[in-house]
Amino acid sequence: MSKGFFMNDYGEGAHPLVMQRLMETNLEHTCGYGMDDYSLRAQALIREKCGQPQAQVHMMAGGTSANVVALSAFMRPYEAVIAAAGGHINVHETGAVEASGHKVLVAASKDGKVLPEGVRAVCAAHPDEHMVHPRVLYISQSTEVGTVYTMDELRALRAVCDECGLILYVDGARLGSALVACGMTLAGLASVADCFYIGGTKNGLLFGEAMVIVNPSLQKDFRYMIKNRGGMMAKGRLCGLMFLTAFEHDDYFAWAAHANAMADVLRAAIDRRGLPYLQETTTNQLFPILTPEQDAALSARFDYERWGVLPDGRVAVRFVTSWATTEDEARALADAIGAL
Amino acid sequence: MSKGFFMNDYGEGAHPLVMQRLMETNLEHTCGYGMDDYSLRAQALIREKCGQPQAQVHMMAGGTSANVVALSAFMRPYEAVIAAAGGHINVHETGAVEASGHKVLVAASKDGKVLPEGVRAVCAAHPDEHMVHPRVLYISQSTEVGTVYTMDELRALRAVCDECGLILYVDGARLGSALVACGMTLAGLASVADCFYIGGTKNGLLFGEAMVIVNPSLQKDFRYMIKNRGGMMAKGRLCGLMFLTAFEHDDYFAWAAHANAMADVLRAAIDRRGLPYLQETTTNQLFPILTPEQDAALSARFDYERWGVLPDGRVAVRFVTSWATTEDEARALADAIGAL
């Protein structure tokens, strides 16, 4: 019998509905490079959901590629992007942003979330041409440690961006889980961000992220940038069709809600069992702390990631749920936690 | 009724067999980033087909990305890659190679194929540190104009590469059609190339290219390079599974043979009708020259690309066939050509 899978949210293919639509349309002929009708319809639908008729929407092949294309499109060579120390671009993209020529500056953060005063401090410390010029604030929603910016927090960051002349860019690799967790809408996010992407890979699609460029001053020649960075897919229709499927009946949110509900099942069990957290979260990632014995007991039956070892020998682990996590799987892990 | 589609070889999804395998395995859990079992098996199988047990095989998301990752992995900053004037990296990748910091040098070519003496001339013209240092020879098999290098031609290029200290890199976006067209094997190609990729996007897969690094001196840390350039897919298993499907029963070659056979149907019709070619080919791309009237007649019923207008007003067009071209479609176009 296979182990329960809580390793990540990209361990399966696509939501069955997505697969069904791919099958149904498989032999249709379309033009390439995202100029097909499915892509155009998906773009229009996302613009509508965002309440931003002037926005551009572009389908990207993956998260790192999406970040690099956008950031290098928005910055001149001496400009830099501000991020949290644990920001995905700062740690887990093998220097892809730097490979495009730009420094990542670290701002103070709390619970994985960049603090407005941290942004201000970075800008104040970079006053002249002997240093890079901060130009973009990069945040992740949800963050790399599963936390979520509230609308108030986003508005505060928007204010500091306006004050310092920064572009607000949101990495939405796990945007679905974040929006559902805090009752935020795409329109709400779009009202504060200059640009963000809606993550498909980790919420029901085979792959693909939808870049939404809200600010018209950032839109020029974005397709050139996608191609220049090697991110343009010949069969662009795949992304178009998959995002159309995800949004035409708001399934994207339903899938994320399911992932969060499965996380809630685990969270309730962890809380009942009184396990501490490395980081409290409200999304589809949980970071409980286990004793080595507890870890041994659970890891025999469940796949998950060991996030780090504490000085006292205990193990912080990560459980991730997704659209693909079944109630049975979640219940089984919850029961096992209860029995620790 | 929809038009017959001869626009390109990436206008549909994937071969039904590929889709079926994606469906069957959709809910399986695997680890990410191409470390899963399907990817490992596909890599092993491709190594075997190439007769190169020491080769590395990496799954790439697309052709431009594959080219940039490989070329920037192989070159130091002042080194350059030689290509034909019409080479895909030189014209149709929006400067992606230059964006990674390297110059593309143009060598003399005939019928889209780089000439050994052209390579030698480029190397001779770059003798010192005031100029870039040629380091890689890039060729496409089949070429951008549908022609094919024979084994003898490849051996001659191999010899000039050895003579000039060049790496021989082969862009195999349309490798299937090329190999079938001239009876070449993967092992034959692997015996002369330092590195090449096997194109999946244009021969039956949803997307994906398999990079084969034959030369061990070029293999170090290639996964770092993939990630650094934004080309690593979270659900790497998709490529793994698709390539496994393509090669476990040699369907890859069968699909390419079908594409070539459909092209042969068109070629026979063109020849019977006595139409001239912009470029004679033996693969799945054809470039006949039409009068404006002929073009109008055909384009009313078939989708294809206008490749260029000749000084005398005639139109060079491109017909492309693929695994997805049906006999009925090919027959219909052939008949229409006959009736011009």
Next chain:
Amino acid sequence: MSKGFFMNDYGEGAHPLVMQRLMETNLEHTCGYGMDDYSLRAQALIREKCGQPQAQVHMMAGGTSANVVALSAFMRPYEAVIAAAGGHINVHETGAVEASGHKVLVAASKDGKVLPEGVRAVCAAHPDEHMVHPRVLYISQSTEVGTVYTMDELRALRAVCDECGLILYVDGARLGSALVACGMTLAGLASVADCFYIGGTKNGLLFGEAMVIVNPSLQKDFRYMIKNRGGMMAKGRLCGLMFLTAFEHDDYFAWAAHANAMADVLRAAIDRRGLPYLQETTTNQLFPILTPEQDAALSARFDYERWGVLPDGRVAVRFVTSWATTEDEARALADAIGAL
């Protein structure tokens, strides 16, 4: 006895007047990085000579650095610069422009000068996002083969730049000789170019080039770019002082006139002797064609560069004069040419 020196125009130090001023001011204290009074005065003076009060003037350490800083400041990542095949950035800068991420596109040229129709053809051939977007036209005045664009030719290029949305950038490594040779003024050049640099290294200074950014839309944050590309000198005052010296009494033009006069001495001798040219010129570079015997006779007594060997075995050579060439030296070579 040392040989007469016609190898290049950077084989000595600086004009004695420049050295004298460096000596006189050597122990003065100034602030760094080109913010000192000498630099400010030199900038103001050059703006005045150019008749462009709104222009920015920046002192650069060398020609390749100047080209890279300017071109990478002016272009977005997917944009490209057009140049003649023999353009310095295309051949003799070891891929420095490509190292900054940009493709160099080659336009048709005649006598080393880019042709308007060549520029138009390049732009026409790059219509969409699958190719780089031409953004800058790079020309050299004088060209790499010693020829000069007339004002009419510059106006024609300006017109094609306006037509195609291109920035006109002029590499002035040998600007002094060019201006003097064709009676052009800095103001004349500034009236057509968006940006150009005034070469100091090859006309009397120890080193240094003065970048003149005429077009205000290109001026933003240029000092950041200089530093970002490693081109900002701590002792910026050196360039400032040297350019001030060169322009406060128009010595820059006198030095160039001397170089051209010395070239005229040689030209007259070559013409009298009836030697053919690889390329006719009016500036401080001459490219006569010698028989091997003639070359042997001259090279025993004079240092110059062998530019290339013709198919018939004759040798094209290059004689370069400068502010440092003495009348005696020029006369000696002229006499030797006469005696061939």
Next chain:
Amino acid sequence: MSKGFFMNDYGEGAHPLVMQRLMETNLEHTCGYGMDDYSLRAQALIREKCGQPQAQVHMMAGGTSANVVALSAFMRPYEAVIAAAGGHINVHETGAVEASGHKVLVAASKDGKVLPEGVRAVCAAHPDEHMVHPRVLYISQSTEVGTVYTMDELRALRAVCDECGLILYVDGARLGSALVACGMTLAGLASVADCFYIGGTKNGLLFGEAMVIVNPSLQKDFRYMIKNRGGMMAKGRLCGLMFLTAFEHDDYFAWAAHANAMADVLRAAIDRRGLPYLQETTTNQLFPILTPEQDAALSARFDYERWGVLPDGRVAVRFVTSWATTEDEARALADAIGAL
């Protein structure tokens, strides 16, 4: 009367001896790009002083350029350089290293000096291909805050470099002052470093840094790299001659000793007066802390930099001495400090 100058160590031209040699040789003809006899002799002399006959020595135009050329020559695209938070490349080079494509990783430091355990921690935190790969350890000798690594400290860093597979690179912008301050020799430094540069700009030359590549595995094609990054000077002989002058009678060390002696005069006065330091140093930079009143009194008569304002309102300032600081100047500032 002009103010006493303690603003920096690059506020004047060159040591008079250097100027004299430039004058004497000004009209000599030499070949370009650092292939002249002066450059060759300077390189040989420096190799000898370093006790490293196999070392390569290259003359660089400036510090930022030198750092970028070396670091981008030594690293592959996904590799990163480790530095102190205050490292010059991390803060004061406007992202020049990142512009060449590489991330700068910050290691823990004390008194401006990188700690071995800090290096180990950075390496341990970067275990796989989802993160950059640390490849170079960058340190400055003296550091940006005027402190000096002892030979023991350098050996400890060498050991950790060997342990972690790192190249040890030393930025020697102020190497003269550092060596003299702690009695270290070039040979001593060369015995532990893979590569370092000897700063000329801040110790008596008009400009120029001498890069010493001790480790043969790092030497390949370095001149290509210099040119590729825009750092090769046409009149390379200037650097050659200036470094030859600096080292043929060890004046380089005498000039640094003078700078340090002048700093000692100030240090003694500061200590007598009982002023605290932001950072204690032994080299030509001092960082005393002044009350606003003290600062006002001194700044009326002396030029120096305000380094930062402390939370309590006091001002940390920087006094820098150099070869050009006269005893009278130093004495005047010392007296003024005593009279505070």
